[in-house]
Amino acid sequence: MNSSLLVLWGLWDDVYQRCTRLKYIEKGANIFRVVPLRYRGETLVTSDNQTIFNGDLIVKIHIHNYYFATLCKGVKDDLRVALLLRRQIMVSLPKLAAYLESMPERERIKGIVGTTMLHKGVQPLGFSISDVPMNWFFRYKRWYLRLLLRIVHPDGKKRVQTWNHEMPLKRVYMSKEALLKRYGTMHASTGEVD
Template sequence: MNSGILSLWGIWDTVYQCCTRLQYVDREKNIFRIVLLRYRGEVLATADGQEIRPGDLIIKLHIHNYRLAKMFYGLHNETKMALLLRKRILESLPQLAAFVAALPQSAQIKGVVGTTMLSKGAEKLGFSVSQVPLTPFFRYKRWYLKLMIRLIHPDGAKRLSRNQDLVLNRVYMSKAELFRRYLPEGSEAGA
């Protein structure tokens, strides 16, 4: 990606942020943006035996793609990119847990749910993973995320041609597991 496209993306990202309900966990340091909403979808059984059901209050996770693109700018080694992404996610999860614990609605939140093509290794971080149904919405989201890969990854077009069937997955974790793994003891104000 060239610097001109990255600059335009930064402008678009600012407009997009203003037009959505996305909240920053930490504008400067965190890879996630979130939306608090009611879950709509099939029942999700988490790794720790809990269920996220339709109507449950959840945190919808969004990776901040523009921040990701800036992080990857100038990198051409896929392994370095994967390690950097993993490092940023590991740094962001404790902050996310603290953010969720501090929300006034924290006691009602059942878990965190995201949709991504970057789910490799998610189980090791405490997430459960399942494929999304191929509804029109998820077909559109798959197309959009492929566009993001094309823009963010230095060899995005080649990567997409090698992996014709990139799978769109749902990653999810119960709030209890998020707190158990990533929230310092004694910080569970709303849990």
């Protein structure tokens, strides 16, 4: 990625952060930013058979794209980018679980939910995947994420064209119970291995 473009993106990201309710899990060390809100959408059934209904309180997760772009600077290989993203998600999930455990409204939170084009390989991490309705909001979000992919990925223009049909926008989600069991303090203290 062009260094001057990355600097401009950093300035924009700072403005964006100040204008939204997104919170850092751990700035500069965690790929997620989050916001608690009411879920709006179709009923979701998680891999551990928990149900998230329209109106339930969730933690909306967002990949911190600018942070990830800084990590990818100079990386040219597709596989290395994918492995870097997976590693960042795996390192970030325990901190996300700890953050959720510390939230005052933790008892009412049903799970974590995000929307992404980069959903391949997330099911072994505990996430479930479903389609999103292609209304105006999700069409805009897909356009925005494709634009980011063009900027972040070392061969972004080609990848966007190649992934046009292979990388649809999807909803990824996990119940609070599954997140805490797999990545929370109980998991860490018992030394469980998945």
